[in-house]
Amino acid sequence: MQTPLTQIDSWESRLAGLFGFTDARPPLAALRSLGDGASLPGRVLCADPVNLSFIQQAMVLSPIAADNLSTQETQSLVDSLNHEFLGEGYFCTMPASATAGSDEAYRWYFVPEDPVTDLPDLAACSRLAGRRIDADETRQLLGSKGLQWVNRIQMCLNQHPVNAARETAGLPAINSLWPWGLGALEETPAPTFKRVIGESPILKGLCLATHTPLEPARAFATDPSAPAPELVVQLGLTSAVQQDDLDAWQTGMTQWIEDWVSPALSALIDRRQPLQTLTLISPGTYQETTWVLHSDDRAIRGNLLQRYLGIRSKPPALHSLLGSCPA
Structure with a gap:
């Protein structure tokens, strides 16, 4: 059986559906942060650091690997973003695990102060990474307010000394954050599975939220x-x-x-x-x-x-x- 995916679907959203989170936009950011060991309050947005390169009218999204960004660089970038968005919310990051491989991406979050703030919410990075993305279609999905939010982030990052140093060193610039998974973890469904086997922050969050035993x-x-x-x-x-x-x-x-x-x-x-x-x-x-x-x-x-x-x-x-x- 083949089921078409919507523009905002990803393996994360489909996995959440298996656990009983049947909304079109499940609170993936809140679930992932729960699995990361940080149960962030209220609405949460994944705002993962990425490199966006452009080929004609298309974008190519590349997540930033965990071994490609130091703790000091991360903190410096987040401090600048929090200064830019002072009074509107705050950015926070989850450190890579001690066993992180070179392909494990950093996980960043944005927590808005206003519970009804209009924020952008796209498909997860995993759905789009490495693919050509229609830039005009993405702008339409963002809407005017979402596009303004992303533009502020890009201006802050593009002028940052960390990116200047990365480009000098031949490393990809962190020129944007990718917003996805917006939502608050309020009502949680009853357990669907008696046992789950696997490893990932969002899988752990789903198991914690539904009180499902998880094995490595x-x-x-x-x-x-x-x-x-x-x-x-x-x-x-x-x-x-x-x-x-x-x-x-x-x-x-x-x-x-x-x-x-x-x-x-x-x-x-x-x-x-x-x-x-x-x-x-x-x-x-x-x-x-x-x-x-x-x-x-x-x-x-x-x-x-x-x-x-x-x-x-x-x-x-x-x-x-x-x-x-x-x-």
Whole structure:
């Protein structure tokens, strides 16, 4: 099944929907800040540092990696922004984790003082990173007030000594902040999952908000007593896609299939195992694709003679299996 994505959708918003946050604009910033260990009050906006480059009428958005910006540079930039927006709200940042890789982006937030301030709210950086973005379309989505807000930020950043030093050093300038995920965490839905496996600030925030147990990323393990339903979130391929790194994508996909997909398919075939249904959800650039596999699907169970003789089927290749099963 393929579901078209709206202009403001991202894997973050689709993930929030799985947890029961069904609004068109779920409070992603508030959820991510909760996962970051900072439950910011009221409405919160993600305002992540980015480099915007222009090619004709298109923009290319590049998030700033955690190992590409020092604590001193961050504080200097945030101090200038807070001076510019004095009385309107404040900017704050979340430090990168000690195990942050080179592709982990910085996470910045803006908390407005006025709870009804009109603020820009675009799609998440993850939806747009590395892609050509229509500049005119983005201006329309921002609106006049949102565009003015972004322009003030860009003027403040473009004149900042930190960016002058970065350009001298051959590093990408931090010439804008990307606003997304605006909202306040007020009512929270009941838990959807008995257990979640994965790692990311927004995933942690979703689990905290819904009181859902969260386990760190690991390989598939058969557990007859495991509660159902369970959710496994694999985000390791995101940066490879954003950076058009085919080798990294192939390596990550191979690892994911070895760690999760193949063992899960084997468990789905084995009647002695409790697994009955496997759902794969893949948000793309313009649409989300969903496959649902059941233990009694013909592609899984094999033919009647095999079942009568007790011959266990071998898990088919992932691409052939998904192609033969209805969504």
